[in-house]
Amino acid sequence: MDKETKELDLLIIGGGPAGLTAAIYAARAKMNMTLLESELLGGQVRNSYTIENYPGFKTIPGGELSDVMSEQAKELGAKIESFSKILNVVLKDDEKIIETKKFIYKPKAVIISTGATPKKLPVPNEEKFSSRGVHYCAVCDGAMYEGSVVGVVGGGNSALEEALFLTKFASKVILIRRYDYFKGEKATIDEVLNHPKIEVMYNWDLINVDGDQFVNKAFIKNTKTSEEKQIELSAVFGYIGTEPKTEKFKDFIKLTPQAYVITDENMKTNIKGVFAAGDVREKQFRQITTAVADGTIAALTAEKYIAEKRI
Structure with missing residues (x-):
C-alpha cells in the first residue's frame, strides 16, 4: 500500500524545548506545519527532576515544564x-522528503531539533549491565x-544535579570525578560538597563495573597516581x-567532527x-533557554524563507 504524501510549509523534527518553541511560533504564524517526535515530548528536559534556572519559574519539574x-x-x-520515527530522509536545496512508518512528508522547510543523548560510559561491561546497574537517567x-x-560519573551540572537527586533514595552517593x-554552577557545587550523603572522589576515573545479574562493584583508577581499586556499589549513573x-x-x-550540525x-x-x-547544533552553551532561543530564531527564519519562496 502506498503511503499518503503530505505537503507542508514546515516540518519540525524533534520535540524538545527547541522544537516545541519553533512549533509555537510556527502555529502562531498560521503555517501548515507538523512536529515529529520519536519518543515523549520534552527531550532531555523531561528527565530533569527539578529546574531552577528557567525564567518565570522559581522551580519546576522537568516533566511539568515539558507538558506546559x-x-x-x-x-x-x-x-x-x-x-x-523517521525511516528515510532526503534534504536538498530544491527537495525535502521525510518518510515515517505512516506518511511521506514533503515540506518547503525543515527544522532539525533532534537534540542529543547521553554518552555511554566507556567501560567494557557497559552493554552487559545496561539498565542492570548502568544508567543515564536518575x-x-x-x-x-x-x-x-x-555512583555518579561526571563533573558538569548534570552530574551534580543528578547526584543531589539520588540522595533522595540512596544511602550514599559516590561522585567519581576524573x-x-x-x-x-557555584551554588550547585556548594550544595553537593556540603551534602552529608555525597562523597566526592577527585582524580578518579571509572574503568569498569561487574557483578552477577546486576552491578555490585566498580573499578576505578586514579588519574594522577594510576592506582586502581574496587568499590562496592549497586549502580553507576553516567553524565559524561x-x-x-x-x-x-x-x-x-554539514556536521562538526563531533557530529553536531553547523549553522x-x-x-x-x-x-x-x-x-x-x-x-543538536554546534554552539558553546546548551541550556533550556538557549534551546528556546534557537527554536524562536529557526521558526522566524523558516517563516521568512517560506514567504520568499511564494513570491
Missing part, C-alpha cells in the same frame, strides 16, 4: 505526532536503588557529555530551507 510547552503549542494549533531509574550505595574540580542525534542527516547536512546565527544549515536548533 507542548500544551501551549497544541492550543495554538500546532500538529504534533509523538512516537513517530529520574527514570533512581528509585530502584532505595537504601543502596550508587579531575580535581567541577564545571557546574552528550552525542547529537544526527545519524539520519549526515549525508546531507549560522540564523540557524541556517548548508541546505537551503533546512535549519537546526537546540542541543
Whole structure:
C-alpha cells in the first residue's frame, strides 16, 4: 500500500524545548506545519527532576515544564505526532522528503531539533549491565536503588544535579570525578560538597563495573597516581557529555567532527530551507533557554524563507 504524501510549509523534527518553541511560533504564524517526535515530548528536559534556572519559574519539574510547552503549542494549533520515527530522509536545496512508518512528508522547510543523548560510559561491561546497574537517567531509574550505595560519573551540572537527586533514595552517593574540580554552577557545587550523603572522589576515573545479574562493584583508577581499586556499589549513573542525534542527516547536512550540525546565527544549515536548533547544533552553551532561543530564531527564519519562496 502506498503511503499518503503530505505537503507542508514546515516540518519540525524533534520535540524538545527547541522544537516545541519553533512549533509555537510556527502555529502562531498560521503555517501548515507538523512536529515529529520519536519518543515523549520534552527531550532531555523531561528527565530533569527539578529546574531552577528557567525564567518565570522559581522551580519546576522537568516533566511539568515539558507538558506546559507542548500544551501551549497544541492550543495554538500546532500538529504534533509523538512516537513517530523517521525511516528515510532526503534534504536538498530544491527537495525535502521525510518518510515515517505512516506518511511521506514533503515540506518547503525543515527544522532539525533532534537534540542529543547521553554518552555511554566507556567501560567494557557497559552493554552487559545496561539498565542492570548502568544508567543515564536518575529520574527514570533512581528509585530502584532505595537504601543502596550508587555512583555518579561526571563533573558538569548534570552530574551534580543528578547526584543531589539520588540522595533522595540512596544511602550514599559516590561522585567519581576524573579531575580535581567541577564545571557546574557555584551554588550547585556548594550544595553537593556540603551534602552529608555525597562523597566526592577527585582524580578518579571509572574503568569498569561487574557483578552477577546486576552491578555490585566498580573499578576505578586514579588519574594522577594510576592506582586502581574496587568499590562496592549497586549502580553507576553516567553524565559524561552528550552525542547529537544526527545519524539520519549526515549525508546531507554539514556536521562538526563531533557530529553536531553547523549553522549560522540564523540557524541556517548548508541546505537551503533546512535549519537546526537546540542541543543538536554546534554552539558553546546548551541550556533550556538557549534551546528556546534557537527554536524562536529557526521558526522566524523558516517563516521568512517560506514567504520568499511564494513570491
